[in-house]
Amino acid sequence: MSEPPALGRDDVAHVAGLARLSLSEEELDTFTGQLARVIDHARDVSSLDVHDVPPTAHPLPVRNVLRTDDPCPGLDRGEVLAAAPDVEDGRFKVPRIVGEAP
C-alpha cells in the first residue's frame, strides 16, 4: 500500500465545508497542523504487518443484536413539536433548501 499524500490546508477546508464549519484563516492553519499530527500518529499502524488480521467492523465480539417487530408507543406529537424552532400543520418548518431535492 502506498503512503497517502500528506494532509493539506485545502483538505481541511473541504472537510470543514462538508461539516458546515466556518473556519477563519488562522483556524485553518492551526487545525491543518493539528490534524496532520493526528493522522501521522495513526499512520504508525502502516508500519505493522497486518495481512493476516481480519478487518474489524466493531470492537465488541457481539453479533446479531435484534428486536422483534412489535410496535411500541413513541412520543406525543405536542411534546415533539414543542422542541422545534418553528412548526406548521403538525410538521417541522425549516428554511428553504437551495438546489437540493428530497
Added chain:
Amino acid sequence: MSAAGTSAAGAPGTNADRANRSDRADRADRERRADTTERAEWETVVGLEVHCELKTQTKLFCGCKNAFGDEPNTNVCPVCLGLPGSLPVLNAFAVELAMRIGEALHCEVRPSSFHRKNYFYPDMPKDFQISQYDEPINVGGWLELPDGSRVGIERAHLEEDTGKTTHQGETGRIHAADYALVDYNRAGVPLVEIVSRPDIRSSAQARLYVTELRAVLVATGASDGRMEEGSLRVDANVSVRRVGAAALGTRCEVKNLNSLRSLGRAIDYEVARQVALVEATGTVVQETRHWDENAGRTVPLRSKEEAFDYRYFPEPDLVPLAPGSDWRARAAGAVGLLPSARRERLAGLLGGAPTPQQVDQVHVVVGQGLDDLVVAAVAKGAPAGLALVRAANELAADIGAALALDAGTFGSVVEMEGRGELTATQAKAVLAELLAAGGGDPAAIAAERGFEALSEGSLAAVVQGVVEAHPEEWARYSAGEEKLAGFFTGQVMRATGGKADGKAVAAELQRLRR
C-alpha cells in the same frame, strides 16, 4: 441512495446556475440536431436503483409504527428523531425480508454491517442516514424478465428511509420554495435498495424490469408494491455509447420517477439529450438530474458528489449482522412461489392456451398479489376464466380491500355469474359492495338489490313484447339496420330495470330476426 447530500463548501446557487445555463444550451442544441441525430449508432445503457419500503409493523431501528398516511409526526420517538442518548436496535423481521429479497434475486446472502452516511438535509434529524456500505447483506444476483432477458443485480442492501419534506412556496417548485415542512413518520422506515448492473438497453426493458421486480417483491411478502404511495421508488442511471463500444459513457442519475410512465419517458428524454450532447461537444457532464413530469424533461439538480463526501464510517451503535444458516434457510423457505411460477400456475387453470387478453390479466393478477385468491376461488369451484377477469378488473381496482377478501366469497360471486344467475354488470356491483363493506354474503346482496337474473323464458317474453311495441323499428332492424340493436337493447333494459344480460338480449334479437 435516497438521501440527498449537499454540495461542498461554497454557494450552492453557483453550481445550480451554471448547470441551468448548460441545460439551456443542451436543449437548444438538441432541438437543432434532433433531425440529424443518427440514433441507430447509439446504444442506451441503464442501471436502476429501486428503493423498496419493507412491509414490517415497525421501523428499522425503533418500535415506531411503519404506516403510510398517518397524521404527520405521530410515529416518532427519540431514536428516529435522533435525540441525544438514544440507541438504534435492528428489527429482526426487516432482516428476514431483506434476506427473502436476496434469495428471490439469486444473491449471495452475507454477513453485513452498517455505516453512517453523513449529510446535511432536514429529511434526517440525525444529519446522517444509517445504511450498508462496503458490506451489504445481499451481493450479486439476477432477475429474469418475462421476455427472457436477464438483468444482473449488483447488491440489495438494508437502510433506513428519510423523512418526508414538502416544499412550500408560490410555485411549489423546489428551486423556488420559500420554506419546507418535514414529517418524520417515514424517517427510519426499513428499505432495501436494489441496485441493478447497467444491463438494461431500452426504456421498455427498464419498465419491464421494474414491473417484474415489483411482482417479485410482492410475492416474497417484502413489499406492497405501491408506487403511487412511494413504497417503491426508482432512480435511473442513464448513459449512451456508440454501438460496439466496450467502455461505458458518462452517466447521469435521474430522480423523481414516480411511475412506470415517468421512468420510460425520462430515459427516452435523457438518451436523446445525451446523444445530442456527445455529438456536439463530445462529453456528458456527470450529474444528478430531476425529472419534471409536466414539462417532460430532466433538469440538473446537482453535480455528482464523490462518494467520500458522505464521509461514511462504521455505525458504532450497531454490531455486525451475521444471520446463521438456520435463519437464512428459513428466509429462503419463506420466499414462496416467484411471479414466473405464479403466472404459469394461473395460466394452467385456464385449461388451454391463454388469449393475449388473458396473458395481460395474468400479469395484473400476479403483479397485484391476487393470484392466491383466484387459485383458492377456482379450487372451490369458480370458473377460472371468469375469476381471472373479475380479479384483473374489479379486484385490482380496489387492491387494499381485495387482498382482505375471502376466497370463498369471491368465488361465490364468480360462480353465480358463471351460472347466469348474475349478469356481468350485476356481478361487478355485488363485488363492489363486498369490497366496500369488507365482505358479506353475495347471495344476500344480490337478493337485496333485486338482482335475480331473468330466466331465459321471461327474457324472451320481454324481448318479444318490446319488438311488438315497435313494429317500424323492428322492420328496419330486420332489413339490416344494425344500429337499431342498441335501441332494442335499451328498451329491454328499461323494461327489466337493468336486470337483463346484454349478451343474452343480443342473442335473442338475432334469433327473432332469423
